[in-house]
Amino acid sequence: MKIHEVEKIIDGRLVRTLPEGEVSISNLMIDTRKVAHPASSIFFAIKGPQHDGHDYLEQAYRQGVRAFVVSDEHRLTDAIQADVLKVDDVVQALQLLVAHHRAEFSIPVIGITGSNGKTQIKEWLAQLLQRQLRIVRSPKSYNSQVGVPLSVWPLGPQDELGIFEAGISERGEMRRLERVIRPTIGLLTNIGTAHDSGFSNWEEKLEEKLQLFSRSEVVVYCKDHEFVDQNITSKDRPFKTFTWGKVKDADIHVVSLNKKAKETEITLDYQHERLSFWLPFVDNASIENCLHCLALAFWLGLDMHQVGHELERLRPIAMRMELKQGVYNSQIIDDSYNNDLAGLRIALDFMNQQGGHLGKALILSDVLQSSLPDQYLYAEVATLLKDKHVEQFIGIGPALSEHKNLFPKDSQFYDSTAHFLQDFDRQQLASKVVLIKGARAFKFEQVVKALQLKVHRTVLEVDLDALANNLNYYRSLLEPSTKVMVMVKAFAYGSGSLEVARFLEFNQVDYLAVAYADEGIRLRENGISLPIMVMNPPEGVYEQLAEYRLEAEVYSFGQLQSISSYFGSQCLFARIHIKLDTGMHRLGFAPEQIDELVRYLKENPHLKVCSAFTHLSSADEPQADDFTREQLEIFSKGAKKLEKGLGYSFLKHALNSAGIKRFGSSQFDMVRLGIGLYGVGVDEESGSRLQRVSTLKTSVTQVKNLKAGTPVGYGRKGVMDKDGQVATIAIGYADGFDRRFSNGVGKVVINGHMVPVIGNVCMDMTMVDVTGLDVKEGDEVIIFGKSPSLGQQASAIGTIPYELLTNVGERVKRVFFSES
DSSP states (O other), rough: BHHHHHHHHHHHHEEOTTOOOOOOEEEEEOOOTSEEEEEEEEEOOOSSSSGGGGGGGGHHHHTTOEEEESSSSOOOOTOOOOOEOOOOOOOHHHHHHHHHHHHTTSEEEEEEESOOOOOOOOHHHHHHHHHTTTTEETTTTSSEEEEEEETTOOOOOSSEEEEOOOOOTTTTTTHHHHHOOOOOOEEOOOOTTTGGSSSSHHHHHHHHHHGGGGOEEEEEEEEEEEEHHHHHTTTTEEEEEEEEETTTSSSSEEEEEESSSSSSSEOOOOOOOEEEESSSSOHHHHHHHHHHHHHHOOOOOOOOHHHHHHHHHHOOOOOOOOEEEEGGOOOOOOOOTOOOHHHHHHHHHHHHHHHHSSSSEEEEEEOOOOOSHHHHHHEEEEEEHTTTOOEEEEEEEHHHTTTTSOTTTTOOSSHHHHHHHHOGGGGGGGGEEEEEEOGGGGGGGHHHHHHOOOOSSOOEEEEOOOOOHHHHHHHHTTTTTTTEEEEEHHHTTTOOHHHHHHHHTTTTTSSEEEHHHHHHHHHTTOOSSSSSSOOOOOOGGGHHHTTTEEEEOOOOHHHHHHHHHHHTTTOOOEEEEEEEEESOOOOSSSGGHHHHHHHHHHHHHHEEEEEEEOSSSSSSSSGGGHHHHHHHHHHHHHHHHHHHHSSOOOEOOOOOOOHHHGGHHEEEEEEEEOOOGGGSSHHHHHTTTOOEEEEEEEEEEEEEEETOEEEGGGGGGGOOSEEEEEEEEEGGGGGGGGGGGTTTOEEEEHHHOOOOSOOOOOOSSSSEEESSSSTTOOOOOOOESSSSHOOOOHHHHHHHOOOOOOSSOOTTTEEEEEEO
């Protein structure tokens, strides 16, 4: 497609042309961090709530992009010699282009919407139907105004079925997505509370979702959902309906559900025939999602014997990529639940985000979920690996082995997972970040198990998507020019400093701060290049400060003289940050010391002040607001005096997480984001917009039946008040589960039930009373997360969330995951 064709389709205006001729466009691009084929890409400069694509025009151009769609032509610099189209709405232009592309194909397309289950159903449908049809589908949960067109664009003449999901949060959105997807078959999962704030009532939300099916032949839904059924059948609709449910007038009548220990037998009546299927699930949500998939398979007229066979092989979809500690100091990215080209691109981007300076390796199975011819498919894979700088490639499967000539000569190939596990030398992956991505049939969970470091069963899960949400929330409160320093001290509040730092560097924060030099050194040794402030640099680390480009916080004249002496003797400049004490009375120069400070700094010009800052003592306490304002006023005057005395400007910062929310008029040049990034709100209002980042989990080690009066634990402090059961869980005070939780003070959640600690918390284990509950060895235990929350657990022992987070021991494995 040429730029003049695009101009007509999106109703744009060509404001700049490429001197050497039109670009041939085959790829869409919205993010300069995810560049694959720049010469054939067109960059859409989308203005979002946190980022403006116009800020990255020059970067995209430097990467080789020569076609752009913009809404602000004045942001174009003379350096950009390219085809540029001007439109009023860049997102709408993206949608118009893809809607035109979609209209060129007449294959069946399934459009899925609803409040819950969209992505799960889409992935299961692909697994169930991939042996009978060539399928193109949305990668992961790409269902937004931007995600939908990016999902539909890969649709090609080789495809036999499209499966796309659509999500909305307010009125007017679905009509735009319908033009892009144009589903011939609709599936409505359910209507729930998600995004209620965007609609006046559920009727309005349902009608908005049904806009997706305005040109569909049929809509599939569960007739047991009375609200949905009544609203659909009470009006004339442009589509037919195909329903399933326990009610007898459903097209597919669910006669019975017989739940076993780990599977469910369902019996259905369809067109006077009784059929039975086995589902590998017992939870209601999974059963409902499976029945949606079965109903669609019936409607499509597929071989139900084959579908039933595939149904038994389904497993829960891991809706996230997980970063795990691997053997030989490697990092493992577990994305082993499926394998397609679009998902591979996303996973490689995640690897580049998390990999830092580590070498990058990919273990990939044959790509089964593709409609492309193998020669073209694996040529695309090979190009993608080159573009994403993959250094070591391991292919598993007969198709990859057959096309090994397309890959670098040092690549390794195995015809099966079993042969890989038998013959591969794991030390080859030492100190690398390894992406493991495989189709379900290859059982790559065995590869993950073989390469993952065997560690303590207690884990702290860290949600990188929640971190991104929280970072963007605080950024939304700032002026465009305000910089952000993020605190990654104390192991990033227990979350893992290196991984969090990589995330922050990828998301372009301006500064990091650590408590001690060794924390900063570790970040530098692992490739973090952001400026790093060290808050407590003792005298013996100045050589390391210079070697690793770390910047010292300075709070006293003795410390200042010591730093000056070392750096002066080495003929080096020292980048320092001056702390002013405005009322915390912990560290810092007092206001009356500023004149003397100016004199000393002017006499020692090798000391370069990068910033001046202060520490607010009570920014989160409304009753102390007058004192906080007084602190800010003292700091403002002191910083101005210091700046005037030195004769040059530097960054000024005072606000912490609470201050960003409550004292936004005092942002100065930079703010310091700490505990708020990790989802601990400064008050109820902001807390509702922050997302929980960390979940601490463990498992049940053993369950015992005990008689009334039986003592439990050290010191016999716990006593059974009646006959019952006690579960031992694999966490103790050495892991960060405080001894103050002993003897009923602490509670944890097992299988949805809150259970109390009985007896004293031990070093490595804790006992909990599970009397009357169905608890087994290996069951998951939530220490803190959604429930009980971090704040609830902290309140139970009279402390603050900071303490619980930072007390999580380093032997507790951190698992980092992302759904996007």
